[in-house]
Amino acid sequence: MLQTLIPLAVDALANAALIFFVAVGLTLVFSVLRILNVAHGSFYSIGAYVAASVGLWIVGAGLPDWLTFPALFLSAAVVAAILGPLLEKTLVSWTYGKSEAVQVLVTFALFLILEDLQRIVFGVQSVYQDTPMAMLGISEIGGIVYLNYQLLLIGFAAALLIALRIFITRSRTGRLLAAVVADREVSEALGIDTKRMFMIAFTLGVFLAALGGALATPTTGVSPGLGADTMVLAFAVAAIGGLGQVEGAAIASVIVAAAKVLAIYFAPSLDAVAPYLVMLAVLLVKPYGLFGSGSTRKI
Amino acid sequence: MKFSSTLRSLTAASALAAAAGSAFAQDKPDSFDIGVFTFLSGPAAAYGMPGRQGAEVMIEQINAAGGIGGVPVSATFVDEAQGAEGVISEYRRLGEEPTTDFMIAALSSGNCLALAPIADQMKMPTVGWNCDTHQLFAKEDHPFFYRPNGNTIAEFMSYVLYFLDKNPDVKRVAIINPDYSFGHDAAEIVKATLKSLKPGTEVVAELFPKMGSSTYQTEISRLSAARPDVIFSNLWGGDLENFVRQAAPRGLFRQSQAVFALGESSMNNVAMPEGVIVGVLGDGWWRSPDAAKLGATEFATAYQEKYGKDPVFPAMKMANAFVVMKAAYEQAIEANGGAWPSKEQVTAAMEGMSINTLTGSMTFRADNDGIVDQVVGTIGSVEGIEGPVLTDMVRYDGSKVLPPEGEDPMVWIGSLTPEFLAAMPKPGSYK
Structure with a gap:
């Protein structure tokens, strides 16, 4: 029994880690900006493409292999620093106060533009860069060989969850963000620069998605369409956890990943739909998600 | 089955009728225009691009040798990654152009299943260069669709x-x-x-x-x-x-x-x-003993010079589809007394065709499936x-x-x- 359960748990947590990076960014942006950003998945794939390209350049240039590790984080930071403020100021801010339909249409248009831009910039062939994975080696758990990099990802996700909670509750910017989430009008009346907070939250969301993509590259191939797949899964996580809930996103990531893993192990034909069946079941019982609420707003 | 054999007879009869009278002779075109369907983007392009490259090498070789019946070949490539709906509409658009002579479509079995009935409707001779599914000819005949490969x-x-x-x-x-x-x-x-x-x-x-x-x-x-x-x-x-x-x-x-x-x-x-x-998925290993005797090495050399790598079997399958298309036209031209053949005559030429491709022998069965x-x-x-x-x-x-x-x-x-x-x-x- 334990022989089966341990690999199941490791697979579920490794999957959940990658989903969490994207889903928490999506839920953060929603909680502050009140926008369901359909283009969020594109930031994941752009982060993946940039990280893979930088990693390939490092290896090709004969630089030390260990540089591919910081390159993953640096790539995500560069993507966020460029795209976050640029898109928030030029396009996303235009949708503030508009109807949800307009917001979805605008961000969907942005998604299509970013997808095509990726094809133009990075081409249509799959890109691989697995140096960080190869450097870390393997471990055997429950009789199954795992990549140490997969286990490291679980640690990264847990560290991110803690770091986000500390950022929101202890840092000045985090507290200001929490205030904007709780009541935008009162925050403005108190002198909080909400426009700046929106830009910070959006950029942080882009960074988290891009980081998820960058961290995924050592164990996955990057090709067109990656963003769409990830986005749909992130929506399921956000819906299950409750939009705007950081811890909810973490638990929902584990639930979604566990559903997927259980399906692959015991009912492979349900693999693709398992996360959405879980989402359906949760929303039937708790329409605002497991940790969401129709009235109180918090992050 | 009775209906399908009647359909086959009608096709053959119309082809014979077309062949019989010069009133049906076609004007020789300035360019031999074909549509070539393969995956050019996305993960499937790793398989589809060698197909396109194989096509480009074959077009260069055929044109360098004088084209097909003296007419140079020109291809329009269609990306199958756009999905079946887009593929069907591209096939229809190309097929409705009066200059389109032939289609080499497609890579994906799903797209072949979708395109085969349209080839029949449009009476467009089509060779499925890759599509493997055994379902293709299982339920109905497709008189204008041929597959020079074995099936799944x-x-x-x-x-x-x-x-x-x-x-x-x-x-x-x-x-x-x-x-x-x-x-x-x-x-x-x-x-x-x-x-x-x-x-x-x-x-x-x-x-x-x-x-x-x-x-x-x-x-x-x-x-x-x-x-x-x-x-x-x-x-x-x-x-x-x-x-x-x-x-x-x-x-x-x-x-x-x-x-x-x-x-x-x-x-x-x-x-x-x-x-x-x-x-x-067939006999398309270009280094096989048979392939070495049949011209695959020359094709591989041209491919290596152009792309700097060996042709993999999708490239060979595509090349073999071109061999079949060329042979069909040459046989139809000969049967037509040297005049440019109609699409029906080309289709009739493929019926029961048995030829050597670059990698082995290929014979079309009565159901248009190839034996390789x-x-x-x-x-x-x-x-x-x-x-x-x-x-x-x-x-x-x-x-x-x-x-x-x-x-x-x-x-x-x-x-x-x-x-x-x-x-x-x-x-x-x-x-």
């Missing part, structure tokens, strides 16, 4: 024959195929063949990941946990490369014998361990050749592994016995 039955059954001969003690088999008809059909064929030829073999895992998946880590864990003797897969293109890249470091290929039905098409892109069983041999081997290395090659090869006679025309293929497989396997040539016999 011959292809996947051949792998089972090969790995059962290589691993006679196999007891546990796992399957990981793409989640669409090509993957599910292959799984059924493998299971049915095992049931007939090696009763008692257990299928311990059957996985169907979504096509275009970027990660297979959970599937790899599941396969590891199942402890199969053999892992069969018809993943292809970027999917196969992704799977191999992720599975190799986790020791999956040390634990189990891997069989990658489309492995040859990816073995130059990703490091597949020696000993993995791969094939070419099946070459299967094991990845290995040979002194003097850089990169992986097929070793320990076998060449199965195409007519022996293709179900008889009109017979339900799964019923036919069910009628086979272990003696069928014993009578087949053995790994290493094709040198």
